[in-house]
Amino acid sequence: MTAADILVWVGLAIGVLATAYGLTYLFWRPESNIDRTRLGHWFRSLIRLYESDSLIRVSHRGSPLRFTLLRRAGDGPQCWVVLSCPRASWTTAPLGTVREAIAAEPRALILPDMAGVDGDRLDVQVAISDIWASDAAEVAERIALRVLDALGIGPDARFDLEFLGEHSMERALEARRRQRDGSLEEW
Helix, strand or coil: CCHHHHHHHHHHHHHHHHHHHHHHHHHCCCEEEEEHHHHHHHHHHHHHHECCCCEEEEEECCCCCEEEEEEECCCCCCEEEEEEEEHHHHCCCCHHHHHHHHHCCCCEEEECCCCCCCCCEEEEEEEECCCCCCCCCHHHHHHHHHHHHHCCCCCCCEEEEEEECCECHHHHHHHHHHHHCCCCCCC
8 A cells, every 4th residue: 555545545534534523513403592391391302212321401591500400220111310400500599499499399309419518519309200101301390490490590591401421222212112102292
């Protein structure tokens, strides 16, 4: 193989990588400008279609508020989700107000701060008994809305979402099967 052949192959490889990067940059975007009322839809997508330890980063467009919803392991149709807000998210509202808003939800469990410093973050765990149930994401959505209300973020708020994690092919196929037979209307 000559030096010219090597340069051709290197150029071809660079071209393929640049094209792949360009297509990804142009066509893949996190979900943006999402209405507050649509958060439940995206939470259901995470719960039903992603592997454990996947998450959604939610960023409020009008403030520094950021929180994540993490999907945790479960057996069969069960899983847990953890809604996590770092301290910077509620600097304008007392932590007690946020905790009271969440405590009103009987299926929510406020986890202790593992950093050992009270108030550095707020983690709320919710058990989901059936990821395919129509109300699978309802509690997580209600908690997120209560946190937003406690922080003074109104119903006209807009959000940017970023999914991090791996799709579950098995659950995606199951969702399509359930959608075809009419037992699943939306994911």
